[in-house]
Amino acid sequence: MVDVYIDGASAGDPGPSGAGIFINYKNGQVESHAVPLEMMSNHEAEYEALIHALDLCIDKGIKAVSFRTDSKLIDDAIEKRYVKNKKYQPYLEKALEKIDQFDLFFMKWVPSNQNRNADQLARQAIRKKK
Template sequence: MIEVYIDGASAGNPGPSGAGIFINFKDGTVERHAIPLGIMSNHEAEYEALLHGLSICLEKGIAKVSFRTDSKLIDDAVEKRHVKKAQYKGLLEQAILKIDQFEMFFIKWIPGNQNKNADELARLAIRKNVESQ
């Protein structure tokens, strides 16, 4: 089962934001995605990282995935399929529609020091965002 490490980051809250997605195919192959997101909050960037990661996996026809995030907000929302703040409801609903297309989907919270690849990609995406303005 492939592992997908995701991270969203913002330079300001809200501010220029980016999503980092690091995919480990467990066969020695990895993919790195640094996606500029425009201006948004850090929490929105975390959701966008999840959505982009899910979309990439679905486009590749991957049936079984294990996502890793250092965001408790994302981990809890996906596990419970519920958000406390109404502003994130639509983002979670989009994620669930994608998640339900997988044969197997897991998400696991990990400490930030285990998510360095995705974090570096998210920060690179912020810089890409700023450079394109």
């Protein structure tokens, strides 16, 4: 199973944003992706990071993944398959459609200090955009 760490960041609310994706294949191979995003809120950037990471995994033919995020909002939304704030409903629907393509999918909340690689990549993506 592949471990995928994701994080979204915004410089403002809304502001220039970025997605960080760190993929650990657990065979010594890792991938880092710093994806510049448009102006958006931090929560929207978190969803964009999730969707970009899902697309990467699907494109690579990965069928079993364990996603890690330090966003309670994302973790809760995926676990419950529900969002309170209807603003995020389209993001959730898009993510769930992609998640359902995997044979095995796990989402786990981790503290920020265990998600440093993805966080640094998200911040790097913001700097790329500026």
